[in-house]
Amino acid sequence: MHAVDHTKNSIEISHVSFSYGETEVLRDITFAIHKGDYLGLVGPNGAGKTTLLKIMLGLLAPTSGRVTLFGRDAREFRDWSKIGYVAQKAVNFDKRFPATVFEVVLMGRSGLRGFGRALTREDRAAAERALKTAEMWEHRDRLIGDLSGGEQQRVFIARALVTSPEIIFLDEPTTGVDAQSQEDFYALLRKLNRESQATLVLISHDIDRVLGEAMHIACIDRTLVCHGSPEEYKKEAAAGLEHRHNK
Amino acid sequence: MFFTISQFFEYGFAVRALEAGVVVALLAPLVGMFLVLRRYSLIADTFSHVSLAGLAVGFLLGLHPVLTALGVTVIASLGIEHLRTSQKVYGESALAVFLSGSLALAVVLMGLGKGLNVNLLNYLFGSIVTVTPGDVYLIAALGAIVACTLAVFRKELIYTSFDEESARVSGIRTGFINAVLIVLSAFTVSLSIPVVGVLLISALMVIPVVTALQFKKSFATTVWLAEGISLGATVAGIFLSFAYNLPTGGTIVLIMIGIFLATLLMPKR
Numbered sequence A: 001m002h003a004v005d006h007t008k009n010s011i012e013i014s015h016v017s018f019s020y021g022e023t024e025v026l027r028d029i030t031f032a033i034h035k036g037d038y039l040g041l042v043g044p045n046g047a048g049k050t051t052l053l054k055i056m057l058g059l060l061a062p063t064s065g066r067v068t069l070f071g072r073d074a075r076e077f078r079d080w081s082k083i084g085y086v087a088q089k090a091v092n093f094d095k096r097f098p099a100t101v102f103e104v105v106l107m108g109r110s111g112l113r114g115f116g117r118a119l120t121r122e123d124r125a126a127a128e129r130a131l132k133t134a135e136m137w138e139h140r141d142r143l144i145g146d147l148s149g150g151e152q153q154r155v156f157i158a159r160a161l162v163t164s165p166e167i168i169f170l171d172e173p174t175t176g177v178d179a180q181s182q183e184d185f186y187a188l189l190r191k192l193n194r195e196s197q198a199t200l201v202l203i204s205h206d207i208d209r210v211l212g213e214a215m216h217i218a219c220i221d222r223t224l225v226c227h228g229s230p231e232e233y234k235k236e237a238a239a240g241l242e243h244r245h246n247k
Numbered sequence B: 001m002f003f004t005i006s007q008f009f010e011y012g013f014a015v016r017a018l019e020a021g022v023v024v025a026l027l028a029p030l031v032g033m034f035l036v037l038r039r040y041s042l043i044a045d046t047f048s049h050v051s052l053a054g055l056a057v058g059f060l061l062g063l064h065p066v067l068t069a070l071g072v073t074v075i076a077s078l079g080i081e082h083l084r085t086s087q088k089v090y091g092e093s094a095l096a097v098f099l100s101g102s103l104a105l106a107v108v109l110m111g112l113g114k115g116l117n118v119n120l121l122n123y124l125f126g127s128i129v130t131v132t133p134g135d136v137y138l139i140a141a142l143g144a145i146v147a148c149t150l151a152v153f154r155k156e157l158i159y160t161s162f163d164e165e166s167a168r169v170s171g172i173r174t175g176f177i178n179a180v181l182i183v184l185s186a187f188t189v190s191l192s193i194p195v196v197g198v199l200l201i202s203a204l205m206v207i208p209v210v211t212a213l214q215f216k217k218s219f220a221t222t223v224w225l226a227e228g229i230s231l232g233a234t235v236a237g238i239f240l241s242f243a244y245n246l247p248t249g250g251t252i253v254l255i256m257i258g259i260f261l262a263t264l265l266m267p268k269r
Helices: A049-056 A101-107 A121-133 A149-161 A179-195 A207-213 A230-246 B012-037 B041-061 B065-086 B091-112 B116-125 B133-162 B164-169 B174-196 B198-213 B219-244 B248-265
Strands: A005-020 A023-035 A038-042 A064-069 A083-086 A167-171 A199-203 A216-221 A223-228
Touching: A005 A049, A023 A049, A023 A064, A023 A199, A023 A216, A038 A049, A038 A207, A049 A064, A049 A167, A049 A199, A083 A149, A083 B164, A101 A121, A101 A149, A101 B133, A121 A149, A149 A167, A149 A179, A179 A199, A179 A207, A207 A230, A216 A230, A223 A230, B012 B041, B012 B133, B012 B174, B012 B198, B012 B219, B012 B248, B041 B065, B041 B091, B041 B116, B041 B174, B041 B198, B065 B091, B065 B133, B065 B174, B116 B198, B133 B164, B133 B174, B164 B174, B174 B198, B174 B248, B198 B219, B198 B248, B219 B248
Parallel strands: A023 A223, A038 A199, A038 A216, A083 A167, A167 A199
Antiparallel strands: A005 A023, A005 A064, A216 A223
């Protein structure tokens, strides 16, 4: 396992709270994600995991507190090529959308070029590299809607990789994916984290699986319940159970 | 009635209709592609009704009706987008409000203006004789604006249509791109009025695209197929309407529907 660079923070979340109207979703959350980390963001359904992710990505503004990406406020951050994102509903796209695997991965380069600039040979080469990393190159001419759930998810990983991001966010990426494809998918994530030193933030409600994959765990249930190694999480969870049992 | 191609080109009005028709046939599916994929097909229908109010304003004030239709439709398009994004009403409800409201306005304006009904009727279903020399220049100019804007925002429109949230995370200003698409739709509807008429414009934007989608090809190939279907049906429709004295818009749309039905009967792979 490679070392995490604790001197460099990719993301700093500082006293972040968020409410939808009167409903408080997140309260005073503070932690940092270090360069090269593989963080599992876990918690029960409705705990606010996806909301926190959207705040990290600048898609939502916190009610109070601050998130910085690579030292810049998330709302002012513009270097989006450093960020890869696989959305929770990525596999729920319109299956009739007329796009090949290659076209879908190439979409990931759109934000890099700016208005009016056509995609270049360099963009195509990047798409080819990303598809080869995700082991989907041989499927490049197939329509995205014709692939299995597992294959589609690998294509979305390839699209997230196409800008050579420093950090990749994955929101419940294996929902609706069969067991074997899930194994292959997690193997790909390990490879990306260990060989390419990509920082990964994986949101999942499958705590057992994330404990076996991630290097650090942040457990939230509206507030930050714990943040540490999987072993620390297990200890805290056991202590919590014992506390509840003794009550 | 039979006629030769050379006979067709002897008539200035027929040539003008063909010139305008080719521009409209090439542009309508390009914009329609994004509307269909984003489930915005009804926007074209709403804009066609809005443009009717715009035409009535033009006739009433003695201005070029297509230009007033363009102005009213663009203003309405921005209003619809504002209502939709502000989430004060459901998206389709915003369309219903503008569709019925603009139709009501058109009816009232028609009641106010004497002889307005006759002029408006020419624009309702399109006619080969409605295309004036000025219309051809106007359609070409508006068409050039639409084509250039599409070229500039092509990759952003594709990504936003496929996955808006990921497009936003990649740095694309999706709110702006959505507004661009809506305004482009308003332009396309307005420039199509003299050729197919107000009530059939949405068919020109939607049917070639849904037909091309039946072939299940890549995005690029689907666009080319839609372009081919639209161009073929429009040119054939204009020739047939000239030969048999038929309404141009209706003829074009019926040919498109014929092609669509034929693709549905094709064996699926």
